[in-house]
Each structure stands twice: as C-alpha cells, then as structure tokens.
C-alpha cells in the first residue's frame with residue numbers, strides 16, 4: 001500500500017501536535033465514494049479512530065483502548081461485508097483484489113489486538129499510525145474504484 005498525499009497531509013497534522021494534543025482525522029469530500037451507505041460507514045470509521053485518539057489524549061486505561069479497538073474491529077467487519085456483498089451482487093471486476101486487501105487489513109487489526117492482549121510493548125502511537133493510515137489509504141485507494149461502477153447501479 002502506498003501512502004497517498006492525503007494520508008501524509010492528515011497524518012502530518014496529527015504528528016505536528018504530537019507533543020500536545022493529537023488532532024482528530026477530519027472528513028474531506030475527497031473521501032466520498034458517492035454511495036450514501038458507504039460514505040456513512042466511512043465517516044463512522046473515522047469517528048472510531050478519532051475516539052482512539054481521544055482515548056490516548058486522555059490517557060485512558062488499557063481496557064478503554066481494548067474496547068475501542070474491538071468496536072472498530074467489529075464495525076470494520078460489518079462495513080467490509082457490506083461492500084463485498086454489493087461488489088459481488090453487481091459483479092464488480094475488482095472484487096478479488098478488494099477482498100484480499102480487506103482481509104489483510106483485518107488481519108493487521110487482529111495482530112494489534114493480540115499484541116495488546118499479550119502486553120508486548122506495542123504503543124498506542126504505533127497502532128494509531130497504522131489505523132489512520134489504512135483507513136485513509138484504503139478509502140482513497142481501492143474504495144474509490146468501485147464508486148463510479150456501483151454509483152449508477154445503486155442509486
């Protein structure tokens with residue numbers, strides 16, 4: 001996965017505040033895929049990453065972080081399943097590649113959960129960098145490819 005310019009811009013805003021409060025991810029119209037249901041899902045995913053950023057700012061305990069990560073994991077499964085079902089229904093060519101990226105992303109979330117459970121020293125900064133990165137990269141990357149194909153079939 002390559003880092004998009006948007007990722008760099010948004011993430012550099014977060015990092016510039018590293019010594020103070022981290023800055024939340026801000027929704028930008030370029031994240032829209034043009035399918036109302038999925039744009040709504042993506043906004044909720046942004047809010048979930050933001051709630052992890054807030055948990056960090058507030059020095060919340062490990063249980064709060066674990067719960068937030070579990071919520072994000074569950075919602076991500078729901079969202080990925082919905083996207084895949086629609087791509088499959090309309091026989092979108094990019095389905096296999098898209099499913100493979102979803103699976104890789106989910107596996108990485110599971111890996112973070114396992115590392116946190118094992119107390120292996122993973123930092124919340126490291127986890128947030130990964131989560132913000134994949135959310136922005138995937139939403140601006142592969143998710144944008146199904147937009148033009150599905151938009152007129154759905155709405």
Ligand SMILES: [Fe+2]
Pocket residue numbers: 080083098102138142143
């Ligand atoms: Fe996707």
Ligand SMILES: [Fe+2]
Pocket residue numbers: 038042079083139143
């Ligand atoms: Fe998505």
